Amino acid sequence: MSRQQLPPQIKKVDVLDRKTGKMVVRYQLTVDSGLDPASGKRRQVRRRYATEKMARDALSEVTSAAITGTFVPRKAVTVEQLSADWLASLHNARATTVNAYVYALAPLRERHGGLPVQKLSRPDLDRLLIDLRDGGTTTAKGHTRRRWSARSLNKAVDAWRSMLAYGVERRELAHNVAAAMRKVPRARSEMQSYTPDEIGQVLRAADRDRNGHLWYLALSGLRRGEIAGLRWSDIDLDGRTLSVERNRVQAGAGNVVEGDPKTLSSRRTLPLDDGLAAVLRRASARYAQERLALGADHHDSGYVAVNAAGEPYTPDTLTRMWLKMAKTAKVRPIRLHDARHSCGTAMHLRGVPVAVIAKWLGHADPSITVSLYVHSQDDALKAASATLGEVLTAGH
Structure with a gap:
């Protein structure tokens, strides 16, 4: 079977390997990547690959992205720069929300802030999440972090995902490496209340x-x-x-x-x-x-x-x-x-309507009050059991 001819956009070239000082074969891709949204001029991509297959795959990827208008050129925007820009873009967010994002992004900015964001990988994020889970990472001020809870870890995943999605939207990234990250399972502890x-x-x-x-x-x-x-x-x-x-x-x-x-x-x-x-x-x-x-x-x-x-x-x-x-x-x-929860439970046990309890506690939806705050306590359950027993034994 005859060898497949190279497409006109790929050229086989001999180049000097800077590490070994020897001449090596590379496959140079030169292809049109569509219009530059900033200048309106046509762009041309020139890249070199170690194998013909890599060059052909890249040709297919760049051509498809150019047709759909989703091509992202190589840029030097760092993780730190994109993080700062994303935080600055949150015009309508509450100050408390922005500060929570700043806190969640801090470990990523400390470890990978100088890295071009296009080189940030999923394994980079997975390793950081594990390190935060296990504890011992160092803050910018040199302090050692304690282990992060599942809740804090999941907030970090949310922040990374949102920041990188902003990079995709801004055409700094071709895809979001955090998009498929799974949340850390949380142990749901039942709310307690005082009698x-x-x-x-x-x-x-x-x-x-x-x-x-x-x-x-x-x-x-x-x-x-x-x-x-x-x-x-x-x-x-x-x-x-x-x-x-x-x-x-x-x-x-x-x-x-x-x-x-x-x-x-x-x-x-x-x-x-x-x-x-x-x-x-x-x-x-x-x-x-x-x-x-x-x-x-x-x-x-x-x-x-x-x-x-x-x-x-x-x-x-x-x-x-x-x-x-x-x-x-x-x-x-x-x-x-849970002291607040005790208030809702005490009101409920005294027959205060759920809608009134919701208004008092500041809940928009009374169903939240029912599901999160209003639970019968053990004494109330015992009283209910005694009442049921009286009903069941009344005829005996």
Whole structure:
């Protein structure tokens, strides 16, 4: 069988191998790749390949891309440059969302920032994900990272995928090497809540704590970020209302970002009962006393969740203090967010309509309230069992 003739776009040439200093055979491809979208002029691609097959495959790929208008020329845009450009393009994203992306992209930018993004490979991303999962990677400041949770790993995959998709859209990349990456399986831990008796124990301990008003707010259904972002100007003690106007969230160690509430429905105004109003009135008076005592040394930040110098607590600090409070109250430790869950469950057990609970907690859809927050507790299940038993044995 005769050897297939080379197409006119491929030429067999002898070139000097710079590594060995010897002449080697290469297959040079010269082909039209369509119009340059920036200049409107026709482009021509010239590349060399080690084998004829590689050159033929490249010819087919370039020709097909030129016809469909999807050809991407070789460029020197780096991972760092594309990451920065993508983050700058997120004009409509919330500040908290952008900061979460910055945090998720940091390991990729640290390890591969100087690499041309067209050379970034799927194995590069897989190795980085494994290293983050196992812990021990180093930050730009020289600190050693702890192991990332499945949730953080999946946020990283989302960020890499979105950033590279932006590169494809901008014609910096021919394809997205992260597109087929699978998420890390997450162990779903069931939400916990305190029983009414446990809530009573926590509140009795809170009455002896300088920051006790914060735990009243948590058990009244506010999110951690909502407590951290609450200001005294949001509370009308005379009118007995509390308005959720902002959210302060943790975006990596030591970095706190303030923005709008989590969702549109999260922005809400809640009535204060006599008990909570009295607790907040005492906390407000203490804030004024501390400000007067420290004078110019008091920061007077206006936040409700502050230390004695008026400096706002970070959300992570609130979590640590909450766990310490649980220990003091001699109740089982649950997440600070589960204190909010306890509020929804307690309301449900007292017959408050789900739609009202959803409004109180700031949920747009009551079905979210049912699926995430409202679970019958063990005591309620036992009561239901006893009621059922009475029905079943009534005729015997």
